[in-house]
Amino acid sequence: MAGSLYRVEGLPRIRAGVAQTVITPPVGASLAGYFHDRISTSVRDDLHCKVVVFESGGTPLALVSCDLISMAKDQMDRIKAAIEAETGLPPANVLLCTTHTHTGPETRDNRVVGVQQEWRDALAGKVAAAVKGALDNMFDAVLFPGRREEAELGSNRLGRKKDGSEIFGKQDVVGPAGPIDPELLAIGIRDPDGNLRAMVVNYAMHPDVIGGGSANFISADWPGEIGRAVAGVYGGQPVTLFMNGTCGDINHHLWRATRHPTRGPAKAVQMGRMVAGLAINATERAEPLETGKCRALLRILQIPYYTRDAAMRAEVEELRKREKLGDFERYIVNAFDEWPHDGKLADVPVQAMRLGDVAFVGLPGEIFVRIGLDIKHWSPAKYTFIGELANGWEGYVPSSDQAHRGAYGGKPILSRRLEADAGRKMADAVQVMLCELWGE
Secondary structure (H helix, E strand, O other): OOOOOOOOOOOOOOOEEEEEEOOOOOOOEEEEOOOOEEEEEEEEOOOOEEEEEEEEOEEEEEEEOOOOOOOOOHHHHHHHHHHHHHHHHHHHEEEEEOOOHHHHHHHOOOOOOOOOHHHHHHHHHHHHHHHHHHHHHHHHEEEEEEEEEEEOEEEOOOOOOOOOEEEOOOOOOEEEEOOOOOOEEEEEOOOOEEEEEEEEEEEEOOOOOOOOOOEEEEEOOHHHHHHHHHHHHHHOOOOEEEEEEEEEEEEEEOOOOHHHHHOOOHHHHHHHHHHHHHHHHHHHOOOOOOOOOEEEEEEEEEEEEEOOOOHHHHOOOOOOOOOOOOHHHHHHHHHHHEEEEEOOEEEEEEEEEEOHHHHHHHHOOOEOOOOOOHHHHHHOOOOEEEEEEEEOOOEEEOOOHHHHOOOOOEEEOOEEEOOOOHHHHHHHHHHHHHHHHOOO
């Protein structure tokens, strides 16, 4: 790093590579994320696959984030296999996650809306090519990890009622049913001349802002706006990779009145700018990473699926008696009748990576925030980035107590696929893995 803008003596030699590619489906694709079909008629902004690769001491680690609602484990396994065939990177060294936009295509079979098969079949090749592009264009890098806190971007979207039950909403409740995670983490990736080549941003917030249930356009929502705001500050084409944190019970609606926009494109742009500002502030004031030790672990937990019980059966029978059912209720009845998982075990991938003082964690579902906070509490890393919807999709994963309180996210079949204690098992496994990575 001769001639570096920074004082780099004593820093580890870290190389990085970045890439992005457009993965927007054709107009006419059904949009995922609601319990009714929404057909796209236009593209507001493109969806991307974004890649950041780090290498130190001969061990490369890849972060890959796609502007999609989620992907099932078998599809993510196919993508990782394509990456390994193209680059030699093993699955443990690739953290593949999605941003969870609700204005993108469906990727999973047997959901509410259909999949564009030709588009999905081409996805693995596009992602693998992007990872190869990042590896083929590595550069000496200085990494600047930092954090900021912001508690006013959103709230816990579940409310606790007087009887101890919980609902999705704020009407007739005594207060929010859980916390938020105010921590925003970011890494600025610069070349020796000081040029920002990429930024990794991690924050826990549902990206269902820009369109809602009436959306008819394709968009990356506010995570896409982060990248535009970062590029507006730094110029050029820095790759801004967003990892969504544990936001299964978090969204952008506040528990107080506001005169700010609350939904739609204006809100998405505002949120993108706010998150970008926090990330820029965090990385501009950060000191460079002092150690570059790299290693990765990927383990498959066998966790029981939810098995239909008497309480859920009684609830479904009551729904059958109604003359008219809403989207939620109709989905519950149909999914209950067709539920294929009674008495079966799910293969649940959990992942932990170490890059110096930074941990990257991947969890395969929409994870309630308490689980992420627990992982961070016990993590030995200085910075713990948690990416949900990573390496697979197992529905919502609430904390063990909230799994029994009735709210969306905890309700079996409608939103929860695994047993009530699945989140604790994932968090415990991650703690063990991180301690192994930091114990060597």
